[in-house]
Amino acid sequence: MSxxxxxxxxxxxxxxxxxxxxxxxxxxxxxxxxxxxDATTPAxxxxxxxxxxxxxxPATPPATPDTAKPEADYLGRWTGVEGMYLVVxxxxxxxxxxxxxxxxxxxxxxxxxxxAEGLRFMREGVAETAVHTDGDATGLKHLxxxxxxxxxxxxxxYCRD
Numbered sequence: 555m556s557x558x559x560x561x562x563x564x565x566x567x568x569x570x571x572x573x574x575x576x577x578x579x580x581x582x583x584x585x586x587x588x589x590x591x592d593a594t595t596p597a598x599x600x601x602x603x604x605x606x607x608x609x610x611x612p613a614t615p616p617a618t619p620d621t622a623k624p625e626a627d628y629l630g631r632w633t634g635v636e637g638m639y640l641v642v643x644x645x646x647x648x649x650x651x652x653x654x655x656x657x658x659x660x661x662x663x664x665x666x667x668x669x670a671e672g673l674r675f676m677r678e679g680v681a682e683t684a685v686h687t688d689g690d691a692t693g694l695k696h697l698x699x700x701x702x703x704x705x706x707x708x709x710x711x712y713c714r715d
Contacts, residue, residue: 623686625650625668632704632712635696640684640704640712642666642673656710673704682706689713 628650632640641653650668652675655661666675672685689700692711697703703713 623668623672627686628668628673628684628704630714633715634710634712635694638710638712656706684712687711 625644628642629644630642632642634640634656636658638655638657640656643651643653645651645665648667650666650673652664652666652673653662654664656677662677664675664677666673668674669683672683674681674683676682684704684706687703687705689697689703689711692703692705692713693708694711697711697713700713703711705711
C-alpha cells in the first residue's frame with residue numbers, strides 16, 4: 555500500500571483511539587477515562603466570592619470528572635410523555651444498555667456508556683447524550699416540576715416517578 559493511501563488510515567485510527575472512552579485491550583486506562591480514584595476524590599471547596607466585584611461561579615456547574623454521576627444514578631426505568639420510556643441496565647463487562655421508545659413511531663435498544671458529560675449512546679447514526687436535569691429543562695409541560703430527570707434534547711426527556 556502506498557504511503558499516500560496509508561496516511562488517512564493511520565489518522566482515522568488515531569482519531570478513533572483518541573475519542574474512545576474505553577480502556578485498551580492491554581488493560582491500561584484510556585488517557586481521558588476517569589480513574590476510580592477520581593470518582594471518589596472529594597471536590598475542592600469552591601472559593602468564596604470576594605468583595606472585589608467578581609461574579610460567583612454558576613449555581614450548577616457543567617459535569618466534570620469530579621461532579622460526574624456514577625452509573626448507578628442512571629440505572630432503572632425513566633418515564634417520558636405519551637408512552638415514551640427509557641430503561642437503563644448495566645452490561646456485563648462494562649457499559650450500559652438503553653431500551654427506549656423516544657417518540658410515537660420509534661423504539662430500540664442501544665449500547666451506551668456513562669461519561670463525565672452524561673449517558674452517551676449512538677441512536678440511528680447520531681451521537682446522543684442524556685444529562686441529569688429537572689423536568690423543567692426537558693421542555694415538556696407534563697414533566698415540569700419533577701426533580702430527577704434525564705434530558706436528551708429539548709422535547710425529549712424522561713423522569714423517575
